[in-house]
Amino acid sequence: MSAYHAYDAIVIGGDTSGLAAAAYLGKAGKRVLLLEAQDKFGGRCGAANLGDGFSAARGAHTLYALDPRVVSELKLARRGLRFEGRELALTGLRGDGKHIVIRRDAHDTASSIAVHSQRDAETWPRFRTELFDLARAMRPLWWESRGDLPSGAEKQKLDRIARMGALAWLDSWFESEALKATLCFDAADGGLSVLEPGSALALVWRAAQEISGLQGAVAIPQGGMAVLTDALLLAAKEAGCELRTGMRGESLILDGGRVAGVQIQSGEACFAPIVLSAVRRLSTLLPPAALGIAHQRTMARRASLLADVGVLLTLRSAPSFGGVAVPLANRFVLAEKLEIYGSAEMAAREGRLGDELPISFVIPTLSDSSLAPPGQHILSALVRSVPRHPVEGWAVLKKDLATRVVAAIERLAPGLSRAISNIEILSPDNDEGPITVPHMLTSGAERVETRIAGLFRCGANAEPVPAISGRAARIAAAIAIAGQR
Amino acid sequence: MSAAPQIRATPFHGRAALNNPFNRWTARNGFTLAQDYGDAQAEALAARTTVVLADISWRWRIFLEGARAGDCLARLMTKNSALLIPGQSLKALWLNDGGAVRGAGVIARYASDQFLLVSAATDTAWIVEAARQYEISVRDVTEQEGGLALIGPHSDAVLKATGLVAEIPPLGFQKLFWRGLDVTISRWGEQNGYEIWCKAEDCFALWERLMRGGASFGLRPAGLAAMDILDVEAGIPRPARDYVPASDGFASDPTPDSWGLESLIDENHASFNGRAAWLENRGKNKAAIVGIEIDSETPAPFAPLLHQDGWAGHTLTSVRSPFLRRAIALAQVEKRLAVPGTGFMVTLPMSLDSLEHRKVAASVSDLPFVEVPSARPEVL
Numbered sequence: 001m002s003a004y005h006a007y008d009a010i011v012i013g014g015d016t017s018g019l020a021a022a023a024y025l026g027k028a029g030k031r032v033l034l035l036e037a038q039d040k041f042g043g044r045c046g047a048a049n050l051g052d053g054f055s056a057a058r059g060a061h062t063l064y065a066l067d068p069r070v071v072s073e074l075k076l077a078r079r080g081l082r083f084e085g086r087e088l089a090l091t092g093l094r095g096d097g098k099h100i101v102i103r104r105d106a107h108d109t110a111s112s113i114a115v116h117s118q119r120d121a122e123t124w125p126r127f128r129t130e131l132f133d134l135a136r137a138m139r140p141l142w143w144e145s146r147g148d149l150p151s152g153a154e155k156q157k158l159d160r161i162a163r164m165g166a167l168a169w170l171d172s173w174f175e176s177e178a179l180k181a182t183l184c185f186d187a188a189d190g191g192l193s194v195l196e197p198g199s200a201l202a203l204v205w206r207a208a209q210e211i212s213g214l215q216g217a218v219a220i221p222q223g224g225m226a227v228l229t230d231a232l233l234l235a236a237k238e239a240g241c242e243l244r245t246g247m248r249g250e251s252l253i254l255d256g257g258r259v260a261g262v263q264i265q266s267g268e269a270c271f272a273p274i275v276l277s278a279v280r281r282l283s284t285l286l287p288p289a290a291l292g293i294a295h296q297r298t299m300a301r302r303a304s305l306l307a308d309v310g311v312l313l314t315l316r317s318a319p320s321f322g323g324v325a326v327p328l329a330n331r332f333v334l335a336e337k338l339e340i341y342g343s344a345e346m347a348a349r350e351g352r353l354g355d356e357l358p359i360s361f362v363i364p365t366l367s368d369s370s371l372a373p374p375g376q377h378i379l380s381a382l383v384r385s386v387p388r389h390p391v392e393g394w395a396v397l398k399k400d401l402a403t404r405v406v407a408a409i410e411r412l413a414p415g416l417s418r419a420i421s422n423i424e425i426l427s428p429d430n431d432e433g434p435i436t437v438p439h440m441l442t443s444g445a446e447r448v449e450t451r452i453a454g455l456f457r458c459g460a461n462a463e464p465v466p467a468i469s470g471r472a473a474r475i476a477a478a479i480a481i482a483g484q485r
Numbered sequence: 486m487s488a489a490p491q492i493r494a495t496p497f498h499g500r501a502a503l504n505n506p507f508n509r510w511t512a513r514n515g516f517t518l519a520q521d522y523g524d525a526q527a528e529a530l531a532a533r534t535t536v537v538l539a540d541i542s543w544r545w546r547i548f549l550e551g552a553r554a555g556d557c558l559a560r561l562m563t564k565n566s567a568l569l570i571p572g573q574s575l576k577a578l579w580l581n582d583g584g585a586v587r588g589a590g591v592i593a594r595y596a597s598d599q600f601l602l603v604s605a606a607t608d609t610a611w612i613v614e615a616a617r618q619y620e621i622s623v624r625d626v627t628e629q630e631g632g633l634a635l636i637g638p639h640s641d642a643v644l645k646a647t648g649l650v651a652e653i654p655p656l657g658f659q660k661l662f663w664r665g666l667d668v669t670i671s672r673w674g675e676q677n678g679y680e681i682w683c684k685a686e687d688c689f690a691l692w693e694r695l696m697r698g699g700a701s702f703g704l705r706p707a708g709l710a711a712m713d714i715l716d717v718e719a720g721i722p723r724p725a726r727d728y729v730p731a732s733d734g735f736a737s738d739p740t741p742d743s744w745g746l747e748s749l750i751d752e753n754h755a756s757f758n759g760r761a762a763w764l765e766n767r768g769k770n771k772a773a774i775v776g777i778e779i780d781s782e783t784p785a786p787f788a789p790l791l792h793q794d795g796w797a798g799h800t801l802t803s804v805r806s807p808f809l810r811r812a813i814a815l816a817q818v819e820k821r822l823a824v825p826g827t828g829f830m831v832t833l834p835m836s837l838d839s840l841e842h843r844k845v846a847a848s849v850s851d852l853p854f855v856e857v858p859s860a861r862p863e864v865l
Contacts, residue, residue: 288557298734
């Protein structure tokens with residue numbers, strides 16, 4: 001049975017980006033339909049029952065890229081979004097106990113670095129100033145619809161850094177391997193290799209973000225990631241959007257070079273002159289080659305071999321780390337040597353797990369105890385350079401990965417394995433290919449627009465580096481409302 | 486990747502060699518072909534007055550097969566081949582993402598899920614990529630089959646004399662069983678003739694049959710030089726011969742407009758690849774394709790054209806037309822000068838007549854230079 005529905009705009013995908021886009025369109029008076037394939041909104045930021053009284057998102061547990069204007073314009077604070085840990089320090093854990101703690105305070109950070117290298121400790125404040133200055137100069141390009149590249153001295157710096165791998169860039173500043181290996185983790189975002197151009201720029205992009213008023217900070221929302229979803233959901237509802245779950249978009253309806261609507265898997269067809277897609281599988285919603293034969297070929301060639309994989313551990317007690325005392329409400333990186341980035345990546349390209357893997361983790365329950373039963377904890381880890389196409393298949397890889405992650409953390413937190421009540425390995429996101437320097441240096445408008453008139457990207461993959469941000473949704477909605485295409 | 490043989494022979498090569506008294510050969514699309522069979526001028530004139538036979542096996546031919554072959558070609562080509570019924574064909578371009586011409590050819594629908602693409606230039610990479618995206622198969626039959634073109638006012642009569650009777654409208658084609666041979670007869674060419682295609686192993690038999698049947702009509706083989714004369718007389722620029730098609734997926738040159746190929750685009754076909762870019766660049770190019778009559782009998786291929794002592798364009802393929810008894814050329818000139826009668830100066834290459842370069846007058850002429858005579862019924 002088919003039915004006919006007409007809207008001003010349709011948003012595909014009810015994750016945070018999709019909800020933000022719908023809220024913006026609704027606020028502007030558009031008749032908006034939002035389609036979510038699952039039976040709940042929020043995607044990886046939605047509340048999920050992990051069993052045994054644990055309730056947390058099956059995904060990341062920190063926010064670092066959420067656009068402050070999205071927070072204020074959609075009144076997310078009034079709708080319940082609060083930050084608990086507002087400024088997680090980055091801690092590079094080391095077997096010898098000489099952990100590196102990178103805080104906002106440059107002096108504290110320098111004294112932590114000085115244990116490894118006095119020279120690096122002296123260089124740190126200059127590096128941080130230069131990084132943050134360049135990052136702020138990049139904000140017009142990364143934050144606005146048609147922002148410009150920086151000019152003058154910042155432009156020269158950008159030209160140099162855009163051509164560099166993060167490792168080469170950090171090498172030009174620092175001598176301590178411990179420091180460089182810790183900083184490299186964030187550079188390996190979006191399937192980038194720390195040796196490739198683009199990874200240095202990914203570090204700058206990180207530094208350009210702002211959360212709860214602090215540049216380059218990482219925060220944990222109070223009540224878990226689901227609070228963000230709920231706040232956005234409320235904003236979209238109050239903006240008058242029609243929000244529907246269990247509606248999987250099957251394909252886009254095209255009329256010549258324009259989008260005309262969305263065909264739903266159930267047989268329904270919904271029509272609108274504007275469609276915003278927050279889903280990563282945008283190309284699968286289109287007829288083959290709809291974005292261009294050469295374009296599609298380029299996409300196929302760029303297929304990524306590496307994935308970032310989330311691992312959730314539920315713990316009966318908090319872990320404790322040996323060595324220099326560090327506060328637990330931190331973001332930890334387990335990558336003592338630089339070579340593990342290369343070796344893990346090489347193994348992943350062959351379909352295997354590296355012997356050592358770069359891992360980062362947080363324990364969100366230390367900041368927000370509502371996510372777990374009293375006294376118990378969640379450890380949310382992110383593992384880089386996991387093979388996307390494991391030779392032995394995903395079932396074997398998952399088991400192997402769980403063992404390695406637990407062993408790696410236990411080396412620094414003895415007794416961890418006894419405290420584990422459950423391990424869950426999250427499947428990697430759909431592949432859109434590794435991010436590229438040209439993609440990071442295009443304006444917001446170019447990132448959200450597609451070759452099909454009326455069709456926009458508004459999800460994580462329209463950001464310079466994939467992240468929960470809402471910025472692409474804000475830009476795409478603004479262009480759609482202005483009717484520029 | 487294994488290296489392709491440098492020189493490939495067509496299935497008619499043995500017969501062509503027997504008829505090639507001066508052993509003059511040339512190459513097109515990777516195949517060795519007779520340049521002429523003694524006298525290119527006489528062969529071209531015969532195509533206008535009696536009838537000739539030409540080896541066209543060098544043309545790139547691929548079958549696109551699969552459930553989504555129609556969708557794939559609708560996306561690929563600048564005219565909607567989904568509207569064809571089996572037995573019908575169309576001529577169209579294929580453009581890259583940047584709206585530049587990648588190729589031109591004929592699409593013939595054999596069945597609901599089977600199409601043949603015929604083109605003067607090979608573009609495997611592009612078509613195979615499109616086929617991959619639509620999950621259809623591509624089967625190259627260029628070397629498995631041969632083809633002969635029958636051109637001239639007596640072509641109908643020759644067919645009748647050989648017992649090959651078919652009512653085929655222009656751009657139509659038919660598969661026939663012809664006294665033991667499986668052949669396809671088509672009317673895809675611009676010279677109002679016929680093309681007869683068969684398996685490579687049947688090619689000698691096809692040649693013999695046509696030559697025997699056409700003997701009393703003066704049927705003679707014509708080489709590639711004569712075929713190029715006919716093309717230029719008809720005002721048709723060809724990929725790879727006159728212009729270099731885009732080999733990049735995103736380049737914006739050559740535009741259809743700059744090569745006078747816009748007639749091969751159906752504006753109402755809304756979903757072809759490169760359409761948005763084509764519309765965006767439309768009318769922006771500054772060159773146009775014209776015919777040039779040269780005040781000489783010596784052709785001037787790929788020579789600069791001067792207008793008021795300034796560079797104003799260049800010639801493309803240039804030939805002596807036996808029909809007009811003068812040298813003619815296709816040329817690309819500045820748009821403002823593309824008016825019949827506009828005068829240019831063109832430098833002729835050295836020849837037996839003149840041992841040094843000469844500058845002679847040339848002027849823009851209407852295209853085609855020669856109206857292609859329609860095949861007429863037997864008048865005996």
